[in-house]
Amino acid sequence: MNEGNLTVPADDDLSRLLHALPLPVLVVRIQQGWQLHYANDAARCYLGVGGKVENQALLQRIADVDRQALEAGMAALIQSELAETRVVCQGANGKPPFEVLLRRAIWQGRAAWQLTLVPLAQESRPGSEPFYKQMFNTNPAIKLLIDPVDGRIVDANASAVAFYGHSLDTLKQLSITDINCLGPDEVRANLARAESCQQLFFEFRHRLASGEIRDVNVYSGPVVLDGREYLHSIIVDVTDEKRYYAKLEGYNELFHNLPVGVYRHTADPKGHFTAANPAMLRIFEADSRQELFAARVTSLYDCPREIESFLADLERDGAVIRRPLRLRTLKGRLIHAEVTVHRQIAADGTVDFSGIVEDVSARHAAQVNQDRLTHLLDASPDVVSIADAGHRVVYLNKAGRKLLGVLPDALSDALVSAHPLWARRLIEEKGIPYALEHGYWYAETAVLTQSGELPISQLIVTRRDENGKIDSIATIMRDISQAKRYQAELEYHAGHDPLTGAVNRNRFIGLLERERQEARRDARPVSLVMFDIDHFKRINDTFGHSVGDMVLHKLVRTCSALLREVDVLARWGGEEFMLLLPGTPLAGAVTLTERLRRAVEEEDFTPATGLTSSFGVAQMEPEEPDIQCYKRLDEALYRAKAGGRNRVCLAEPFDVFAQRRKAQ
Numbered sequence: 001m002n003e004g005n006l007t008v009p010a011d012d013d014l015s016r017l018l019h020a021l022p023l024p025v026l027v028v029r030i031q032q033g034w035q036l037h038y039a040n041d042a043a044r045c046y047l048g049v050g051g052k053v054e055n056q057a058l059l060q061r062i063a064d065v066d067r068q069a070l071e072a073g074m075a076a077l078i079q080s081e082l083a084e085t086r087v088v089c090q091g092a093n094g095k096p097p098f099e100v101l102l103r104r105a106i107w108q109g110r111a112a113w114q115l116t117l118v119p120l121a122q123e124s125r126p127g128s129e130p131f132y133k134q135m136f137n138t139n140p141a142i143k144l145l146i147d148p149v150d151g152r153i154v155d156a157n158a159s160a161v162a163f164y165g166h167s168l169d170t171l172k173q174l175s176i177t178d179i180n181c182l183g184p185d186e187v188r189a190n191l192a193r194a195e196s197c198q199q200l201f202f203e204f205r206h207r208l209a210s211g212e213i214r215d216v217n218v219y220s221g222p223v224v225l226d227g228r229e230y231l232h233s234i235i236v237d238v239t240d241e242k243r244y245y246a247k248l249e250g251y252n253e254l255f256h257n258l259p260v261g262v263y264r265h266t267a268d269p270k271g272h273f274t275a276a277n278p279a280m281l282r283i284f285e286a287d288s289r290q291e292l293f294a295a296r297v298t299s300l301y302d303c304p305r306e307i308e309s310f311l312a313d314l315e316r317d318g319a320v321i322r323r324p325l326r327l328r329t330l331k332g333r334l335i336h337a338e339v340t341v342h343r344q345i346a347a348d349g350t351v352d353f354s355g356i357v358e359d360v361s362a363r364h365a366a367q368v369n370q371d372r373l374t375h376l377l378d379a380s381p382d383v384v385s386i387a388d389a390g391h392r393v394v395y396l397n398k399a400g401r402k403l404l405g406v407l408p409d410a411l412s413d414a415l416v417s418a419h420p421l422w423a424r425r426l427i428e429e430k431g432i433p434y435a436l437e438h439g440y441w442y443a444e445t446a447v448l449t450q451s452g453e454l455p456i457s458q459l460i461v462t463r464r465d466e467n468g469k470i471d472s473i474a475t476i477m478r479d480i481s482q483a484k485r486y487q488a489e490l491e492y493h494a495g496h497d498p499l500t501g502a503v504n505r506n507r508f509i510g511l512l513e514r515e516r517q518e519a520r521r522d523a524r525p526v527s528l529v530m531f532d533i534d535h536f537k538r539i540n541d542t543f544g545h546s547v548g549d550m551v552l553h554k555l556v557r558t559c560s561a562l563l564r565e566v567d568v569l570a571r572w573g574g575e576e577f578m579l580l581l582p583g584t585p586l587a588g589a590v591t592l593t594e595r596l597r598r599a600v601e602e603e604d605f606t607p608a609t610g611l612t613s614s615f616g617v618a619q620m621e622p623e624e625p626d627i628q629c630y631k632r633l634d635e636a637l638y639r640a641k642a643g644g645r646n647r648v649c650l651a652e653p654f655d656v657f658a659q660r661r662k663a664q
Contacts, residue, residue: 023116023117023223025038026115029107029110029112034058046117063089070089073100084103085102086099099117100118101115116221118223141235142163143235144156144176144235145233148230151175151188153172153179154172156168163208163235163237164179165210166209178207179207182205190202194220195229200219200220203218204216219233220232261276261358262275262280263276263355263357264276264352265352271353272293272294273292285333286330292330301326301328303326314353320340322339336363337357337359337360337361340356341353379398383404383475384399385400388472389470391412404417404418404447423446430443431445432460439461440460441459444480447477455479455481456477457477458476459477461474495510497571499549501556503571504571505570508572512528513626515582519582519583525620527588527617528629528633530576530578530636531579531596531614531637533551533555533575533611533612534612534613534614534645536548536575542608543607543608547607550605552571555605556577559596559600563579563592579593594648596615597646614637614645615637624654628657629654632657635651635652636651
């Protein structure tokens with residue numbers, strides 16, 4: 001053992017090391033008969049020292065000849081510059097002779113001498129075992145006897161056989177290099193240090209018969225048997241202990257590196273922290289651990305009522321888990337935290353509290369902002385829905401829940417539940433793909449309600465994270481049914497006569513143009529009918545304009561009842577009307593017109609009795625200008641008037657009319 005090992009034991013590990021050594025080790029001061037200050041278990045047994053060893057005299061326990069040899073050896077060591085010397089002693093009271101390794105040492109900060117006793121002979125009395133057998137075979141510790149020359153295992157006790165998993169015969173055939181995981185040269189160097197007592201404690205890794213590697217502490221020193229010197233080694237399996245200490249080290253590192261505060265504080269009314277990790281200092285803005293420990297725990301609470309409630313729950317349940325609290329740092333800043341604390345009672349009845357503090361101020365601020373946004377979205381009359389990257393519906397605002405109910409979690413199922421088939425296909429095939437590519441998509445779609453389809457304007461917006469991956473898909477849907485009604489009303493009023501409900505002239509012209517384009521494409525006929533009320537001026541003059549308005553309105557209603565949905569009735573001007581008959585040839589137009597004439601004639605227009613109408617009918621040619629057809633109709637209507645009224649006249653054929661006009 002080198003001089004660094006000779007200081008006062010600083011912990012239990014060093015004490016266990018010295019006490020477990022197989023060789024007697026003593027520490028003395030050269031005064032008052034070589035006063036003892038330390039003796040390990042082997043030294044106590046060898047010298048018969050009981051009770052406290054301090055202040056007992058070593059020289060009283062050895063023979064005079066050995067005392068003289070020791071004093072001579074010490075004097076020689078003091079006069080020389082040697083680090084150590086060896087002194088052979090004869091032994092006394094039936095003890096075998098021994099050799100003393102005498103070295104300078106430092107014990108409890110003061111100069112002292114270390115004596116290591118190495119037995120030189122193993123003489124036995126009748127009926128007794130050799131000395132080393134008493135310390136070797138009957139000891140429960142794992143022990144090996146090793147030849148320091150070649151490292152051969154000379155002997156092993158039962159504990160060694162059980163530990164290594166080899167039989168005793170097998171162990172005796174092995175060298176220590178077969179067990180030790182170090183290289184042969186390193187093993188031989190350690191054997192030499194142990195043989196010379198330069199080092200008596202080693203940390204190795206030994207291989208068992210199963211191949212398992214175990215961490216061991218080895219206490220090894222020389223013994224003499226039958227005149228030969230061997231190494232007597234005690235092996236302590238520290239594998240589990242090392243793993244335990246490694247875990248403790250890991251826990252300690254974890255404790256210091258945790259982002260949350262870990263603490264312990266006393267349970268008295270003026271409770272103070274007694275332990276805290278670095279995160280506690282950061283959370284409470286403490287410049288030092290001493291500053292945090294000096295503060296009263298209760299001074300960190302922002303609200304006295306929270307203290308009372310917290311302590312009451314802790315007293316009742318013995319623990320409080322993740323309690324949201326408002327706390328103050330040592331600098332007075334308000335923080336929001338979640339606190340977990342447990343009451344602990346020591347064996348002596350002492351109570352303290354240990355727990356965790358997590359600063360959730362940022363999370364609280366985010367939650368406040370989220371609550372504000374949620375409140376805003378819930379106050380919106382528009383439907384707002386959000387799906388995550390996995391296409392799961394994660395949010396539907398109040399307006400959405402009221403209009404659509406509870407939607408399925410899967411976005412595809414939600415689309416089926418919320419939209420009619422045509423709208424769902426539009427969203428799936430165009431809306432979402434376009435929004436994924438361009439970031440947004442806007443269109444008019446519809447949702448399903450208990451009352452049927454509801455027209456909406458729909459905006460789909462996609463959001464991507466910092467890596468460009470889709471984070472969410474949101475949609476905003478606005479009810480446009482009222483706007484659609486307003487639009488329809490505006491369009492109706494813009495294209496219809498307010499008195500009769502028939503389309504107006506401008507609207508008629510537009511519809512005629514569209515119909516003629518389709519008719520030319522599909523090669524189908526188009527016919528027009530122009531008619532007016534006979535002697536309408538007389539009605540106004542006789543009964544007034546209110547009756548005249550009634551007659552116009554009733555005439556339109558009477559005619560409309562006989563028309564198809566595709567037919568268009570227009571007020572052309574005053575009491576004159578125009579009728580568009582898509583897909584109708586001239587013969588069909590004449591037949592319908594006769595029915596209209598009779599219906600007007602038979603209708604009761606009281607007080608304007610006997611009311612009739614005159615009609616002109618024409619089939620438009622595919623390339624005939626509209627104005628030319630109007631002229632043919634006008635002439636036909638004129639002939640109906642000239643022919644006595646209340647009749648239907650066919651317009652002059654297109655080619656005849658064209659030739660006549662050209663001749664004129």
